[in-house]
Amino acid sequence: MSVLILIDHADGHVKKASLEALTYGAAVAKQLGVPAAGLLLGTVTEDVAALGQYGISTVYQVANETFNTLDAQVYAKAITAAVGTTGATVVIFSHNQTGKAVAPRVSAALKAGLVAGAVALPDTASGFVVKKAVFSGKAFANVSVTSAIKVISVNPNSFKVEAVGGTAEVKALDVTPVAARVKVTAVNKVSGEVPLTEADIVVSAGRGLKGPENWGIVEDLAHVLHAALACSRPVADSHWRPHHEHVGQTGFQVAPNLYIAIGISGAIQHLAGVNRSKVMVVINKDPEAPFFKAADYGIVGDAFEVVPKLTAAIKQLKG
């Protein structure tokens, strides 16, 4: 019995979402009184043993560069094999892009029940029950996993990364990848931006901004806060902003520490994707805007006046 956590990486670096998954997995292992190990498929430039600081005793690595590109089928076969050799009974992913592609495959291959998008540690008092977000953040479900092996993908930003110190023993795992069928022909990263689903702070704007030419004030605020940018659905639909910034029930669901909504009315479909944020701030000129019912802090005012002042005040705070 052990807990195995997938260490997801890109461009040679372990993703923040994976550090959260490691922290989560280490806590699950502690709760069950079993060891926690990481599984690294592929290669990273960082010191792998140092991942022990997140509470895992071992990192199993398959140092084959095939894994540096995501082919969910290749990943699932390797993970399934690793679960067999390590005797893992709980397999943990981040509910990020990789986890969404791979965890369901691993679940089906092992006939191991999957809780996708966990927001809390399992309740193991009687059985194995994990809380997950449902109805796009409007509610939670407590899901009992009844199979012998359990698969959990952890919602990004639900667990704070905790470094407890220590180093992990790195063990090479002998797994030959099956032939990849997915070939990546182009990668297009928006450089210099904080990825939305990994961000601690999100600055989001809506139709109240009137047009794409006015986004400078939003970008400036995001910049001083090292925040990711987001927008409401009509803003993305009108191509004022790219699709990957659309948050809400039919866009990205985010749960940052701080969500700042500028010129967004707060429609139920918008709130559904953002209301798990720890703190929400609304700036809207209409005091009746529904967002004021959901937010923690608010300013009734014109975004074009308030936002530049806010940016300046934060700049001053940060010195």
Place this chain on the structure above:
Amino acid sequence: MKILVCVSKTPDTTSKIAFKDGNTKFDEAGVQWIINPYDEWYSLVRAIELKEKDAATVIHLVTVGGADTEPVIRKALALGGDEAIRVNAEGGDSFFIASQIAEIAKQGGYDLILAGKETIDFNGASIGGMVAELLDVPYVALATKFELNGTTAVVTREIEGGEEVAEVALPVVVSCQKGVAEQRIPNMRGIMAARTKPLKVVEPVGADNLTQVVSYELPPAKAGVKLVAADNVDELVRLLHEEAKVI
């Protein structure tokens, strides 16, 4: 080209989310049902676009659900598609549902299986990947664009902070999200045609449930908004820094 589109019904996005029977069941009273937006706006519309380009394309829709899902399926057929298959089973977890869809897929011999990236009620994001695993075919999740180049799928997919283009030979399972297509409104002709399109009902195959929802809960109520005057942004910054400790 034979395409299978997975379709699920979900509560309308404005539905009041409430639970009954000691918070163990979703309260369906007064709820309007819609086609899961990811299935409708992206997977289904993209399949229809492919058929518009190549008339030899056949589109089947599949859903797992009781007889009460039929109006939603008819609505999907009004947008397009040649026939629908309903696997007659209520409830069931992701693995159970994926097992049913995989069974239909095996029998139908599809080149392409499209699913939405997730349902907006359970948010499992699991069906596509499970079906792919059960069929042992490749899976590309979170597509934002989908093109066909002969028998190769060219899929743009979301990655952290960007996108990448992945090529994969058919057959393949792809989960779709915004960007893949644009929402369409069914027209009168489509609605009329949908009435006579075949809707086959098949019985489920035996499959396990590996998970079970034991209870639901609503998020704790918010304490209420603290308003700060528009000419006093310094106070907002102070509150965020000292009280909320988020900046």
